[in-house]
Amino acid sequence: MIPDADEGLKRIFEEIGVPDLKPFQPDPFQLEAIEAIKTSDCLVTAPTGAGKTWIAEKVAQKVMETNGKTWYATPLKALTNSIHAQFSKLFGKENVGILTGDIKENADAAIVIGTTEILRNQLYDAMYTGKNLDCDLIILDEAHFLGDEERGVVWEEIMIYLPARIPLLLLSATIGNPDQIAGWLTSIRGKACKVVENHIRPVPLHPIFFHPSGTLLPLMKGQNSPKDRPELHHKVVKFVKEKPQPMMAPGGKLPNFAEILKVMAHFDLLPAIFFLKSRAECDQAVRLCNGNLLNQNPEKKQALIDKIDELTQHNPHLKAHPQRKYLEQTGTAGHHSGHLPAWKVVVENLMAGGLLNAMFATSTVAAGVNFPARSVVVLNSDRFNGVDFMSLTPSEFQQMAGRAGRRGMDKVGFGLMLPGRFMNLKYVARLVDAPPLDVDSQIKIDFSMVLNLLLSHSPSEIHTLLDKSFASYLIAGGKKASKVARKKFGNDMEHLWLDFQDHMDLLTQEKYVTQEGKLTEDGLWASKLRIDSPLLVAQSIREGLLPITDPALLAAIIGTFVNEKEFTDDPLHQTALPKLLKGIFLDLRYGLKPFAIQLLTKGFPAPNLYIQPAALLYAWAHGEGWDDLMEGSVFAEGDFARLILRTAENLRQIAKLEDTFPQIGKTAKQAIELILKEPVVTLYN
Secondary structure: OOOEEOHHHHHHHOOOOOOOOOOOOOOHHHHHHHHHOOOOEEEEEOOOOOOHHHHHHHHHHHHHHOOOOEEEEEOOHHHHHHHHHHHHHHHOHHHEEEEOOOOEEOOOOOEEEEEHHHHHHHHHHHHHHOOOOOOOEEEEOOHHHHHOOOOHHHHHHHHHHOOOOOOEEEEEOOOOOHHHHHHHHHHHHOOOEEEEEOOOOOOOEEEEEEOOOOEEEEOEOOOOOOOOOOOEOHHHHHHHHOOOOOOOOOOOOOOOHHHHHHHHHHOOOOOEEEEOOOHHHHHHHHHOOOOHHHHOOHHHHHHHHHHHHHHHOOOHHHHOOOOHHHHHHHOEEEEOOOOOHHHHHHHHHHHHOOOOOEEEEOHHHHOOOOOOEOEEEEOOOEEEOOOOEEEOOHHHHHHHHOOEOOOOOOOOEEEEEOOOOOOOHHHHHHHHOOOOOOOOOOOOOOHHHHHHHHHHOOHHHHHHHHOOOHHHHHHHHOOHHHHHHHHHHOOOOHHHHHHHHHHHHHHHHOOOEOOOOOEOHHHHHHOOOOOOOHHHHHHHHHOOOOOOOOHHHHHHHHHHHHOOOOOOOOHHHOOOOOHHHHHHHHHHHHHHHHHHHHHHHOOOOOOOOOHHHHHHHHHHHOOOOHHHHHOOOOOOHHHHHHHHHHHHHHHHHHHOOOOOOHHHHHHHHHHHHHHOOOOOOOOOO
């Protein structure tokens, strides 16, 4: 590739540089939000990097000055850790706590940073005990997660259950219907929710097309008014019409990233975040880079090596991590869920410190984690959602593009589009300025919700609660959104209520709930199991199917309930399996089979139980080395680490049963200590 650029871009490239250092001056929308939260709830929508966290800082500071308490909830543990570090530096470690399931520190601090599930669970407890939630402000970051298919229900529950006396500050970059959400909150909380909007990016974004020759072109033609339909630049149109099109790489292959980085470096467009389809592509991309750029800057290379030494000095596994040599040689790194959390922290620190030229990531890094770069590079106009390849939504594209341009470090940011088999340039052009999608209700019923609501409410009171849902508000709204909501929930929310009754009927049949809708003794302790499969675990406890005196065995068996990976082989005949584990597992599977069939017959999920994750956890709990376990394993490091962390969280919930089941509570605590160790968790900050 020969670096070249269209004349229209050369003027823009002249703008590249660090903005002049000026005293910080808050934007009008920031001041408006701070004023609004004094008397009402507030929903702030503003582009990524516009300064929403600054609003949270100032509001939390005002609450702390009056000896009040703030709960700052985020959807991601990585974001929770990032905000915790930021707030600890700002307010002092003694004033900031963290609650993520994995970590519980300083939980009574003036400001607590935690995940939304933990906040929801605290609201369950407050409703049950009748005690006020000890809090004077709730901040919900990444508020568009209200529309997340899997976890949106948690956000909706928080908003429904939260006492109106506690002000609610919601922050998001990508909500298409903020007025609708604010209207709903106003209707259920009896107090105004003010919408504060800002549509101005702090760093202007310039979309660019990367021609396979190495020439950079404007992606779109100039627009004279916001109403103009976005159209591709005429030179890009010419490329699209070429038959055959010039290729960045042969079909099914990744492009030569070393060459791409050379062109970007020529025009001073680094550092960059490349968004790729899969974890395997991210790791492969690093191997397609070379050390030429880094070798041209010996000081940066030495600073990179020194920082890696510092970040890995206390962790032997990270010190010898297989990705380390590529990191030091190329100044690039992969970042995805297949990597260990601790290794991702290393990469995040290097990127945040400006020591990397490029980070190759899946689209998940775009949401909620602060790793801005001068440029983002998008290779595909679709993404894999875990099941299918779907076209990028405007919100997903904006999350990616939002990483381009570092406030205070860049005057301009760039979004580079690479041609390829899965890149629809016309579609991407429409995404650049497309408004974010509307957020819809994702409320749904599960057994944990039913048990916890019945702790403090009668069925008729729960019906009233469900009528406060965002879905109910949408149905009553009589707009386009109501059609979708009616189809999903019924004209009068009857589908949701019938689903609740189906759950309660099974709980009544299994004697967790009385005919009058009150929890039995078994229902009371089962409600404490705030996990994915509470009934299967509760049934296992009832029928004596869990190993209640062996911590390693208990961890292994609980891991089978947590596991999300499907297996086609059945290694139960293998002699290598520990006999004790095999016997317990077979007894569990056989003992639960009738109950699982009953669940499936009534339309409820009952996950398959596999021994493979149990065998790995059993070996890990018995001290087998991490590298030995991972060699030849079907689990990627990050996947196994996540299995361990989620198993530990399930064990924490089981440990809460110690008043009713002292032995299993004690064993669960011991099991947690056996599996939470390096390199899954690091003992050093």
